[in-house]
Amino acid sequence: MGRYVVRFTALGYLLVILLAPLSMLFWRIWEEGLDQAWAAITDPDTIHAFKITLILCAIAVPLNTVFGIVCGLAIVRRRFPGKGLVNAFVDLPLALSPVVVGFSLYLLYGRTGWFGPWFTGHGVQVLFALPAMVLATIFVSVPFVAREVVPTLREIGDEQEQAAYTLGASSWQAFWRVTLPSIRWAVIYGVVVTTARCLGEYGAVAIVSGSISGKTETLTLRVQDYYENLDQAGAYGVALLLCVLAVAVLVVMTKLKPKEGTA
Amino acid sequence: MSIQVRHVSKRFGSFQALADVSLDVDSGALTALLGPSGSGKSTLLRIIAGLEHPDTGEVLLDGAEATGTPPQQRGVGFVFQHYAAFKHMTVRDNIAFGLKIRRRPRAEIRARVDELLELVQLQGFGHRYPAQLSGGQRQRMALARALAPEPKVLLLDEPFGALDARVRAELRVWLRRLHEETHTTTVFVTHDQEEAMEVADRVVVMNKGRIEQVDAPRTLYDSPANEFVMSFVGQASRFGDGWVRPHDLEIVDIPDETTREAQVERVLHLGFEVRCELVWEDGEPFSVQLTRDQAEQLEVEAGQIVHVRPTRTRAFA
Numbered sequence: 001m002g003r004y005v006v007r008f009t010a011l012g013y014l015l016v017i018l019l020a021p022l023s024m025l026f027w028r029i030w031e032e033g034l035d036q037a038w039a040a041i042t043d044p045d046t047i048h049a050f051k052i053t054l055i056l057c058a059i060a061v062p063l064n065t066v067f068g069i070v071c072g073l074a075i076v077r078r079r080f081p082g083k084g085l086v087n088a089f090v091d092l093p094l095a096l097s098p099v100v101v102g103f104s105l106y107l108l109y110g111r112t113g114w115f116g117p118w119f120t121g122h123g124v125q126v127l128f129a130l131p132a133m134v135l136a137t138i139f140v141s142v143p144f145v146a147r148e149v150v151p152t153l154r155e156i157g158d159e160q161e162q163a164a165y166t167l168g169a170s171s172w173q174a175f176w177r178v179t180l181p182s183i184r185w186a187v188i189y190g191v192v193v194t195t196a197r198c199l200g201e202y203g204a205v206a207i208v209s210g211s212i213s214g215k216t217e218t219l220t221l222r223v224q225d226y227y228e229n230l231d232q233a234g235a236y237g238v239a240l241l242l243c244v245l246a247v248a249v250l251v252v253m254t255k256l257k258p259k260e261g262t263a
Numbered sequence: 264m265s266i267q268v269r270h271v272s273k274r275f276g277s278f279q280a281l282a283d284v285s286l287d288v289d290s291g292a293l294t295a296l297l298g299p300s301g302s303g304k305s306t307l308l309r310i311i312a313g314l315e316h317p318d319t320g321e322v323l324l325d326g327a328e329a330t331g332t333p334p335q336q337r338g339v340g341f342v343f344q345h346y347a348a349f350k351h352m353t354v355r356d357n358i359a360f361g362l363k364i365r366r367r368p369r370a371e372i373r374a375r376v377d378e379l380l381e382l383v384q385l386q387g388f389g390h391r392y393p394a395q396l397s398g399g400q401r402q403r404m405a406l407a408r409a410l411a412p413e414p415k416v417l418l419l420d421e422p423f424g425a426l427d428a429r430v431r432a433e434l435r436v437w438l439r440r441l442h443e444e445t446h447t448t449t450v451f452v453t454h455d456q457e458e459a460m461e462v463a464d465r466v467v468v469m470n471k472g473r474i475e476q477v478d479a480p481r482t483l484y485d486s487p488a489n490e491f492v493m494s495f496v497g498q499a500s501r502f503g504d505g506w507v508r509p510h511d512l513e514i515v516d517i518p519d520e521t522t523r524e525a526q527v528e529r530v531l532h533l534g535f536e537v538r539c540e541l542v543w544e545d546g547e548p549f550s551v552q553l554t555r556d557q558a559e560q561l562e563v564e565a566g567q568i569v570h571v572r573p574t575r576t577r578a579f580a
Contacts, residue, residue, distance in 0.1 A: 167408065
């Protein structure tokens with residue numbers, strides 16, 4: 001009996017919280033007609049926004065993957081002063097509202113910020129351009145690879161690396177041949193989660209990008225744009241595109257999940 | 264390769280793992296580091312391998328100062344208690360690892376791996392992954408992996424500690440034979456005195472970060488340097504101010520001035536011998552080893568009061 005209560009509660013919760021809003025979205029697209037949604041998707045500004053989103057992912061994901069692995073190794077394998085602080089700071093983006101992140105970047109690179117005048121003096125446009133959007137995206141997606149890698153590194157311990165050393169491997173060789181293959185599933189999973197986070201980022205990017213259609217709009221900003229201009233069908237269309245991307249990420253994620261155990 | 268350890272000390276936080284330890288291991292010797300857990304034996308082995316750095320003191324390999332030499336350049340093979348198998352590699356790739364790092368030609372690697380697979384009796388297992396092997400097979404693979412680059416010293420950290428009794432006994436004999444064939448200087452760590460006595464030529468008894476005695480197994484047993492070695496190597500119990508071994512006590516029918524009374528608690532029939540567990544009048548437990556004939560003749564059984572006479576006791580200053 002208790003078993004059914006638990007199941008019913010879990011399923012019901014998911015239905016109401018997750019599935020209902022998404023079903024509504026699909027329902028509306030259907031109602032309004034697919035051609036309108038398609039028009040929004042194929043709009044040059046949407047295609048541009050799609051490109052911007054991909055560019056942000058292409059820069060932020062590899063950078064945060066490398067950083068996440070290095071950071072995970074430092075947290076688990078090394079002893080250094082301020083390690084606890086590093087460990088806590090990695091999680092900061094999880095706790096901090098993206099709006100605050102965006103606002104901080106806005107201040108830092110603004111006309112009176114610490115870095116702003118220097119860049120302006122060298123003719124580099126940071127705010128309301130790609131550089132600030134990249135910085136914001138990197139900021140919010142920092143923790144995910146490190147968070148996946150740290151527990152796996154703890155679990156496998158360092159005996160395999162020590163064995164590699166006694167067999168003549170340098171630390172570099174031990175990393176590439178022993179450590180990285182052992183944590184590969186954690187890294188891949190972290191990459192998938194990071195990608196999902198970059199795709200969906202809205203708040204921080206919204207503030208630093210200025211949301212200029214055809215220039216500094218990402219897909220999420222594009223949805224907001226359509227919505228604000230009362231073009232609901234357009235909003236549905238782009239939202240659908242984001243959903244498709246999310247589903248693709250989810251599929252990759254579930255494909256990888258069962259293999260975690262063998263890592 | 265000979266090993267010399269000179270006045271090595273090592274602390275982990277407030278724990279003194281090694282306190283001014285010096286040890287000489289001759290080239291080609293088969294040496295056991297024996298002691299209870301926390302005695303510093305593994306730390307000493309890891310310092311010899313270069314996996315741990317001593318706080319003070321030095322390590323000499325073949326007479327040359329090697330304290331700061333990284334493990335990669337020491338020419339040692341190391342075997343871990345929990346195998347430290349490369350889980351994502353096949354048995355072949357595990358064994359070939361050290362050779363690939365050294366960029367040996369492909370054909371040479373293949374030949375050497377085949378040879379080692381045969382040596383550790385894992386022919387036909389080359390393409391399996393460590394997860395598909397039993398504990399004993401995994402440890403044999405780890406041994407083959409350590410032996411592949413032809414190390415000048417083989418170091419084993421509780422190599423059989425995680426295995427069940429039968430496999431352990433097999434591998435002991437096997438290690439002994441391997442050493443007889445290759446004469447590689449070998450040092451292994453164990454907390455099992457029987458294992459140390461059975462396998463090693465020389466046993467280093469350690470306790471609380473210090474070396475208590477270094478001797479051949481027989482000398483260690485017959486002439487222990489102190490109470491710790493007496494009680495840790497082989498069985499021993501207190502008798503008055505001294506110590507006595509179970510086979511140096513006899514149970515007699517008629518009491519005299521050399522006997523003491525004791526009560527039988529249990530009689531254990533262990534195949535070829537019978538062990539009689541008793542307590543002295545003051546409640547101190549001890550045991551006496553009897554042959555099957557003696558036990559039958561004496562008709563000892565639990566609860567009985569008997570007279571016990573020591574034939575040889577040992578006292579320490």
